[in-house]
Amino acid sequence: MQVSSKLSLVTFLLTQSSFVFADTEGVLRIATEHEVWIGYNIHPVWFVLFMAVMMWTVAIGVGLFYHRVLTHRVFKPNRFLAYFFVTIAAPAGTPIQWVGNHRSHHQVADTDDDPHSPTDKGFWVAHAGWYLGTENILLCVLYSFAGPLRMVFDAFWRPRTNQEYVHKAKDIAADPYYAWISKPGPYACVVLGHVFSVWIFVYCLWGAWALVFLYAVQLSFFLIGDTVNSIMHMWGDSPFESGDKSRNVPFMHILTSGESFHNTHHAIPSAVNLGLLPGQFDLNYFWSRMFEKMGLATELRRPSKMLVLSKLKDDQYREYIEKNYRENL
Numbered sequence: 001m002q003v004s005s006k007l008s009l010v011t012f013l014l015t016q017s018s019f020v021f022a023d024t025e026g027v028l029r030i031a032t033e034h035e036v037w038i039g040y041n042i043h044p045v046w047f048v049l050f051m052a053v054m055m056w057t058v059a060i061g062v063g064l065f066y067h068r069v070l071t072h073r074v075f076k077p078n079r080f081l082a083y084f085f086v087t088i089a090a091p092a093g094t095p096i097q098w099v100g101n102h103r104s105h106h107q108v109a110d111t112d113d114d115p116h117s118p119t120d121k122g123f124w125v126a127h128a129g130w131y132l133g134t135e136n137i138l139l140c141v142l143y144s145f146a147g148p149l150r151m152v153f154d155a156f157w158r159p160r161t162n163q164e165y166v167h168k169a170k171d172i173a174a175d176p177y178y179a180w181i182s183k184p185g186p187y188a189c190v191v192l193g194h195v196f197s198v199w200i201f202v203y204c205l206w207g208a209w210a211l212v213f214l215y216a217v218q219l220s221f222f223l224i225g226d227t228v229n230s231i232m233h234m235w236g237d238s239p240f241e242s243g244d245k246s247r248n249v250p251f252m253h254i255l256t257s258g259e260s261f262h263n264t265h266h267a268i269p270s271a272v273n274l275g276l277l278p279g280q281f282d283l284n285y286f287w288s289r290m291f292e293k294m295g296l297a298t299e300l301r302r303p304s305k306m307l308v309l310s311k312l313k314d315d316q317y318r319e320y321i322e323k324n325y326r327e328n329l
């Protein structure tokens with residue numbers, strides 16, 4: 001082969017990308033530049049739907065299963081339902097380390113021993129630096145905005161770091177599946193599987209333009225999720241007595257699937273239902289009730305009215321709770 005023809009082949013592959021396209025007759029060929037951009041030209045409404053379903057399942061995986069179910073035991077789940085959502089939530093960390101860190105956070109919230117308190121080390125360390133073990137603000141910002149690239153890094157980093165409190169998650173470590181997925185090898189496979197399967201799927205169906213939106217959505221997962229450790233211990237209101245600086249940030253309740261009722265949660269950590277005050281909708285509690293109706297969740301732990309009232313420190317809501325709160329549904 002002539003040097004010039006070799007170069008033109010390389011140029012062709014670089015400009016046309018290596019996206020293999022199957023046409024209507026099922027014949028495989030290299031995609032054209034236009035096809036690279038639009039993929040199989042599936043209607044964008046399906047892309048929006050796919051993004052919405054992905055956001056919900058991630059929110060259920062991290063907020064409901066990692067947090068409320070595995071850490072705080074707010075209900076007894078069907079084992080395979082829990083395994084499914086824990087697998088979805090894996091990019092948030094291994095289940096053993098996540099549960100250990102979070103239980104430790106509750107025990108010493110906003111003290112020097114808290115793994116991630118903005119009071120102790122500032123916003124950026126609580127938001128992202130504690131994952132890396134750094135107080136360097138530039139590294140914290142870069143990590144926060146790395147989006148899916150962060151998952152590629154975390155696939156190797158997370159099972160090897162932040163392991164100080166795994167002894168507080170012995171119940172999780174006793175489960176063979178959670179123990180397996182928390183090991184470095186399987187964890188890396190699952191997390192990298194997440195990244196590449198979603199990116200390849202979106203690229204093939206909708207093309208390169210959709211990857212820009214996918215990046216933005218995945219970036220928002222991390223930015224919003226990490227606010228629970230930073231913003232929700234800094235700004236907002238604290239109608240309940242929790243003994244720490246946790247805050248409710250009601251305007252974020254849809255984005256966080258109800259996790260932004262963080263002061264309510266710190267006051268009554270075992271509660272499955274966190275939307276206790278007027279106008280508060282707790283999406284993760286809604287899903288808990290759906291799973292209960294489907295027979296996939298039992299023993300939902302709704303706090304007694306007496307407990308809710310005993311924790312309430314903002315008296316303007318006392319009458320509302322007394323009239324409207326139902327212990328049993």
Ligand SMILES: [Zn+2]
Pocket residue numbers: 105109228229233246262266
């Ligand atoms: Zn907290």
Ligand SMILES: [Zn+2]
Pocket residue numbers: 067071072102106265269
């Ligand atoms: Zn918690």
